[in-house]
Amino acid sequence: MHGLVFNGPRDIRYESYPDPELRSANSAILKVKSCSICGSDLHMYHGAHIGNTQYGNDTPHFCVGHEFIGEVVEAGSDVHGFKVGDHVLAAGGTGCGTCKACLSGNVPACRELTAFGLSQGLEGGQAEFVNVPNADATLLSTEGLTEEQSLLLTDGMATAYFGLTRSDPKPGGTVAVVGLGPIGIIGVELAFVLGASRVFAIDPVKSRRDMAAALGAEVFAPGPDMHAQIMEATGGAGVQSVFEASGAKGAIGAVLPLVARRGTASFIGIPEPDDTLPLPLIMFKNVTVRGGICDVQNMWPHLVPLVQSGRVKAAGLFSHHFDLSEGAEAYRLFDSREEGVVKLRIDVG
Numbered sequence: 001m002h003g004l005v006f007n008g009p010r011d012i013r014y015e016s017y018p019d020p021e022l023r024s025a026n027s028a029i030l031k032v033k034s035c036s037i038c039g040s041d042l043h044m045y046h047g048a049h050i051g052n053t054q055y056g057n058d059t060p061h062f063c064v065g066h067e068f069i070g071e072v073v074e075a076g077s078d079v080h081g082f083k084v085g086d087h088v089l090a091a092g093g094t095g096c097g098t099c100k101a102c103l104s105g106n107v108p109a110c111r112e113l114t115a116f117g118l119s120q121g122l123e124g125g126q127a128e129f130v131n132v133p134n135a136d137a138t139l140l141s142t143e144g145l146t147e148e149q150s151l152l153l154t155d156g157m158a159t160a161y162f163g164l165t166r167s168d169p170k171p172g173g174t175v176a177v178v179g180l181g182p183i184g185i186i187g188v189e190l191a192f193v194l195g196a197s198r199v200f201a202i203d204p205v206k207s208r209r210d211m212a213a214a215l216g217a218e219v220f221a222p223g224p225d226m227h228a229q230i231m232e233a234t235g236g237a238g239v240q241s242v243f244e245a246s247g248a249k250g251a252i253g254a255v256l257p258l259v260a261r262r263g264t265a266s267f268i269g270i271p272e273p274d275d276t277l278p279l280p281l282i283m284f285k286n287v288t289v290r291g292g293i294c295d296v297q298n299m300w301p302h303l304v305p306l307v308q309s310g311r312v313k314a315a316g317l318f319s320h321h322f323d324l325s326e327g328a329e330a331y332r333l334f335d336s337r338e339e340g341v342v343k344l345r346i347d348v349g
Contacts, residue, residue, distance in 0.1 A: 001016070001017060001018075001019050001020075001127060001128040001129050002014060002015065002016055002017065002127070002128055002324065002325075003015070003017045003063040003064075003123075003124075003126060003127025003128065003324075004063065004064050004065060004124075004126040004127065004324065004327040004328075004331075005017055005061050005062065005063055005064070006044065006055070006059065006061055006062055006063075006064050007061055008047070008055075008056065008057040008059070009045065009046060009047030009055060009056065009057070010045060010046070010047070010331075010332075010335075012045065012064060012327055012328050012331045013327075013328060014324060014325045014326075014327050014328065017063055017127065019129060020123060020129050020130055020131035021131065022074060022076050022131065023131055023133060024076060024078075024097070024133055025076040025077045025078035025079075026076055026078040026079060026097045026098070026133060026134055026135060026136065027075075027076045027079070027131055027132060027133045027134075027135055028072050028074065028075045028076065028079050028082060028131075028132050028135035028139065029072070029073050029074040029075075029129055029130070029131055029132070030068070030070035030071060030072060030073065030088065030090065030125070030129065030130050030132055031070050031071045031073045031128070031129055031349065032068050032069070032070040032125050032126075032127060032128060032129060032130055032348040032349070033069055033070045033071065033087075033147070033347070033348055033349060034068070034069055034070075034147055034151060034345055034346065034347050034348060035065050035067055035068040035069075035125050035126045035151070035324075035345075035346050035348060036065075036067040036068075036151050036154075036156075036318075036343060036344060036345050036346060037065070037067070037126075037330060037331060037334045037344050037346070038066060038067055038092070038155055038156065039181050039182075039183065039246070039247065039269075040247070040270045041064065041065070041066075041117070041331075042334070042335055043055075043247075043270050044064070044118065045331055045335060046335075048272060049270075049272055049273055050118060050270055053118070053119070060119070060120055061120075062117070062118075062119055062120045062123055062124065063117060063123040063124040063125075063126060063127045063130070064117040064124045064126050065116065065117040065124035065125045065126030065127070066092035066093060066115045066116035066117045066118075066124060066125065066154070066155060067092060067125070067151055067154040067155050067156070068089075068090055068116075068124075068125030068126065068130065068151075068154065069087070069088065069089040069090070069142060069147060069150045069151055069154065070087075070088065070090075070125075070130070070348075071085065071086070071087050071088070072084050072085065072086045072087075072088060072139075073129070075135065076135070079135045079136060080136060081135070081136040081139070082135055082136070082139055082141075086139075086141060087141070087142045087143070088139040088140060088141055088142060089139070089140050089142050089145075089150040089151070089153055089154050090116070090125065090130075090132050090138055090139055090140075090154060091138050091139075091140075091154060091155070091158075091296035091297050092115055092116060092154055092155035092158075092294075092296055093113060093114055093115035093116060093122075093293075093296070094107060094113070094114075094116075094122075094132070094133060094134045094137065094138040095107040095108075095109075095110025095112055095113045095134055095137070096110055096112040096133070096134060097133060097134030097135075097136070097137060099111065099112070102134060102137065105137075107134070107137055107295065107297055107298075108293075108295040108298075116130070126324070126327060126346060127324075127348070128324070128348055128349060137297060138297070140153070140297075140300055140304075144308050145304070145307065145308070148314075148317075148318055148345070149307050149314070151318075151345065152182070152186070152314055152317070153296075153300065153303060153304070153307070154296070155294070155296060156182045156183050156186065156343070157186050157299075157303055157307075157312075157314060158294050158296040158299035158300070158303060159183050159268055159294040159296070159299075160182075160183045160184070160186035160187045160190055160245070161186075161190055161299050161302060161303055162268065162292070162294035162295070162299055163183070163187065163243050163244075163245060163266050163267075163268035163294070164177075164187045164190050164191060164194070164241075164243050164266070165194070166264075166266040166290040166292070167241035167242060167243045167264050167265065167266035167290070168240075168241055168264040168266075168288070169191055169194050169195070169196055169240075169241045170195070170196075170240060170241070171194070171195030171196075172195060172196075172197045173195075173196055173197065173240045173241060174196065174197065174198045174199075174200070174234060174239045174240045174241065174260075175191040175196040175198070175199045175200070175239065175240070175241045175242070175243065176199070176200040176201075176202065176230065176239040176241070176242045176243070176258050177191065177199065177200070177201050177202070177212070177217070177243050177245055178202045178242065178243065178244045178245065178246060178251045178254050178255055178258075179202070179203060179244060179245040179246025179247075179248065179251045179269065180201055180202070180203035180205070180208035180209060180211065180212050180245075181203075181208070181245065181246065181342070182317050182342055182343040183245045183268070184201070184203065184208075184212075184243075184245035184246065185208065185211050185212060185215070185314075185317060185342070186312075186314050186317075187243050187245055188201050188212045188215050188216075188217045189215050189312060189313070189314065190312065191241075191243075192215065192216055193306065193311055193312060196241075198218065198233075199212075199215075199216065199217040199218070200217065200218050200219075200220060200230050200233070200239060200258075201213070201217035201218070201219045201220070202219070202220045202221070202222060202226065202251075202254065203219075203221070203222075204221055204222050205337055205339060206221075206339065207339045207340050207341075207342075208342065209221065211316070211342070218233065222250055222254065226254070227254075227257050227258065230258055234260070237260050237261075238258055238259055238260035238261070238263060239258050239259060239260055239263065240259075240260050240263045240264070241263060241264050241266075242255050242256075242258050242259050242263065242264070242265045242266070243266050243268075244265070244266065244267045244268065244269055245268060245269060246269045247268075247269020247270045247271060248269065249272075249275060251269060252267065252269065252271065252275055252277070255267070256277060256278060256281040256282065256285075256287060257281065259281075259285060259287050260285075261285045261286060261287075262285070262286045262287070262288075263285070263287055263288070264287070264288040264289075264290065265287055265288070265289050265290070266290045266291070267289070267290070267291040268291070268292070268293075268294065277289065316342075317342050317343040318342070318343045318344070318345045319340055319341055319342040319343060319344070320333060320341065320343075320344045320345070321344070321345050321346075321347065322344060322345070322346045322347070323346070323347055324346055324347070324348045324349075326346075327346060330344050330346055
C-alpha cells in the first residue's frame with residue numbers, strides 16, 4: 001500500500017509501506033476513504049514532544065494520522081459489532097480491548113492506551129489501509145452522518161466537547177475559547193448550544209476570528225489590549241469558563257488572567273515539557289484547572305444526536321481538499337496557518 005510516512009521533522013512522504021495485518025482477534029482492517037490532519041500532529045511534524053516522546057531524524061519511520069474513516073475489509077474472530085463492508089469511523093486512539101478497564105468500557109484507563117499514527121506501535125490511518133485493534137470499542141458506524149461529520153467525530157469534535165464541558169459552562173454564563181483552529185471553532189458553536197450567553201473567541205488569524213464571529217462570538221486578536229478589553233466587557237469580573245484549544249505557549253499563557261474568581265479553566269492543547277501555569281493566579285483566584293486527553297468514544301453518545309438533529313453543524317471547517325499523494329503539501333499548508341486555512345481533508349480512495 002501507500003501512506004504518509006514520518007521521515008523526520010517536516011518530512012512527511014507519500015511512499016510505499018507494508019500492508020497492515022490483523023494483529024489480534026479483536027482487530028479489523030479498514031480500507032481508508034478519507035483522513036484529516038489534527039493540530040496535535042504538528043507537534044510531531046515540528047520535531048517537538050508528544051508526552052515523553054520527542055520526534056527527530058532518528059525516530060523510526062511510521063504511518064501518520066489518527067483521524068480517518070473507511071470500510072471494513074477484514075475482521076478478526078473476536079469482532080462482533082462490525083462486519084466486512086461496514087462503513088465506519090475510528091476513534092483517534094484506543095486501548096488493548098482485553099484488560100479489565102477496556103472490558104468494563106473504561107478504555108481511557110487502559111495502560112496500553114495510545115493514539116494512531118504516533119509510532120510503529122499503532123500505525124496511522126493516513127494510508128490506504130490501517131489495522132484497528134479493539135475494533136468493537138474503537139469503531140462507530142457512519143450511518144446517518146456525512147463524511148465530513150464522520151471525520152470530525154474521529155477526534156476534533158469529540159475533543160471540543162470534552163474540553164469545553166470540562167470548563168464547566170453554565171446556562172447564561174460566559175465562555176472564552178482561546179485558539180480558533182477546528183477544535184476551537186467547534187467549541188464556540190458548542191458553547192452556545194450548551195447555553196452560554198456570551199462567548200469570547202481569541203486567535204491571531206483574522207479568517208478564523210471571522211468564522212467565530214459568524215457563530216455569534218465576540219472576537220479578539222491576541223495582544224497587549226486583549227485582556228483589558230475582555231475584562232471591560234465582563235464588568236471587571238473575567239470569564240467564568242475558559243477553554244484553551246491550541247497548545248501554543250501564547251494561548252496557554254492567556255488563559256488564567258482571563259478566568260473569573262472561582263471560574264474554571266480547561267486545557268486540551270498538547271503541551272511541551274517546559275510549559276507551566278502560574279500557581280499564584282490559581283490559588284488566589286480559586287480557579288479550577290482541568291486538563292486531559294479526550295476519551296473520544298465516551299463523547300459519541302452526547303455528540304452524535306446533536307449532529308444528526310442539526311443542533312451542531314460544524315459547517316465550513318474543511319477549507320482545503322487533497323489527494324493522499326499530496327500529503328506533504330497538505331502538512332505544509334496546515335502548518336502555515338495562512339488566512340483561510342482551517343481543516344484539511346485528504347481523500348484516499
